[in-house]
Amino acid sequence: MINIKVLGSGCSNCKTTYARIEKAAQDKKVEITLEKIEDMAQIMSYGIMSTPGVVIDGEVVHAGGIPDQKKIEAWF
Amino acid sequence: MFEQLANVLIYQIGGLSPSSPLGASLHFFVMDTAKIFVMLIIIIYIMGLFRTLLSPEKVREYIRGRSKALARTLAIILGAVTPFCSCSSVPLFIGFVEAGIPLGVTFSFLIASPMINEVAVVLLLGILGWKLTLLxxxxxxxxxxxxxxxxxxxxxxxxxxxxxxxxxxxxxxxxAVDTSLRGRHEFAKSEVQDIVRRIWLWVLIGVGVGAMFHGYFPESWIESLSDKDNLLAVPMAVILGVPLYSNAVGVIPLAEAMLIKGVAIGTTLALMMSIAAISLPELLILRKVIRLPGLLLFVSILTVSIISVGWAFNFLGGYL
Incomplete structure (x- = not known):
């Protein structure tokens, strides 16, 4: 089980990122727990200044912009 | 090349006359849409290859701890060249505050960033020429x-x-990012898709308004805006631009049409700046970190500065 967090203040890029990860996990049949972090203090505590950010098992793997399909699949 | 394409499509196949308003408008629309999208794709792709050169995180490191004048100069230049989506304004603002960067410097960054960006600059160069781009x-x-x-x-x-x-x-x-050639290509490709998807509508609206301006607006209507001695033209343009919101890229075709119609340079620049720099969505995002009176002041200051700069350019226009 992979724990994935999408960090973002609810902008459209963040929603797209969330949806893409959700879909990629379904397609690949990977079990994940997906969370949305919208609280600014929490987002900043990960040390990023560009959103959306993606955190996997506590590690920041992406910041700023929508990650592409290949990148997402590489995380699984 | 783009002009020929529009000539063939509108005048030859469409059978419209270049002197009719509809023909002139459609010709402008086809020519500019084709030109802008081709240029956009090329520019974004090339910029995408050079990613990782700059990010808000890096900018923060460059600015923090510098003297105020240097920090502000850096913030403005870096703000102009750093790609960042307006939805990152809040984390960026907090990140700057947290690094002890003075608020005034942060505001300078936030103003410069949406107004000037590499895509807008290259498009300006291609459509309006180097002189106007520089201005x-x-x-x-x-x-x-x-x-x-x-x-x-x-x-x-x-x-x-x-x-x-x-x-x-x-x-x-x-x-960590993939810096191999293949990785860069993939990133550049996704950047093109990403940005084009985000701004295509603004570009079409911008070209559309520009095209209407080109074909339909009567000269007399524009006269009030085009008279550079008319001091009210600049504030009028700015006030017109505040509620209008577009990406800096979408404004360019409108500016092109205005200049062709003889609107003064300062007035055109003022309209472009007010449309690109002051936008409701951006303000709503900033509202999360700044209370209303501060935001109102921010908008007022921007409006006044843009009007002053517009006047200055109209005044200097004769010497340029």
Whole structure:
């Protein structure tokens, strides 16, 4: 089980990122727990200044912009 | 090339006359849409290849701890060249505050960033020529500088939402990126898709308005805007531009049409700046960190600076 967090203040890029990860996990049949972090203090505590950010098992793997399909699949 | 394409499509196949308003409008629309999208794709792709050169995180490191004048100059230049989506304004603002960067400097960054960006600059170069591009960039940098200095005078700290000061940032992390040629190509490709998807509508609207301006607006209507001795033209253009919101890229075709119709340079630049720099969505996002009076002041200062710069350019217009 992979724990994935999408960090973002609810902008459209963040929603797209969330949806893409959700879909990629379904397609690949990977079990994940997906969370949305919208609280600014929490987002900043990960040390990023560009959103959306993606955190996997506590590690920041992406910041700023929508990650592409290949990148997402590489995380699984 | 694009002109020929429009000639063939509108005048030869469509059978419209270049002198009719509809023909002139459609010709402008086809020519500009084709030109802008081809240029956009090429520029974004090339910029995408050079990613990782700059990010807000890096900018923060460059600026922090510098003297105010140097910090502001850096913030404006870096703001102009750093790609960042307006939805990142809030984390960026907090990150700057947390690094102890003065608020006035942060405001300068926030003004410069949406107004000037590499995509807009290359499009300006291709469509309006180097002289106007240079003027637009100088005008934008000036407004960002003055705007930040003026904000500072009012001690904007009192309008910052209290929670902002309490946020502790974690260690800055820069996720590793694939810097191989293949990785860069993939990234550049996704950047093109991403940005084109985000701004295509603005571009079409911008070209559409420009095209209507081109074909339909009667000269007499524009006369009031085109008279450079008419001091009211610039404030009128700015006030017209405040509620209008577009990406800096979408404004370019409108500016092109205005200039062709003889609107003065300063008036055109002022309209472009007010459309690109002051936008409701951006303000709503900033509202999360700055209280309303501070935002209103921000908008007023921007409006006044843009009007002053517009006047200056109209005044200098005769010598350029």
């Amino acid at each position: 637009y960039v100088i005008a934008g940098l000036t407004v960002a500088y003055i705007g930040g200095v003026a904000m500072e005078r009012f001690h904007p700290e009192k309008w910052v939402e209290p929670y902002v000061w309490k946020i502790q940032m974690g260690q800055i992390v820069q996720p």
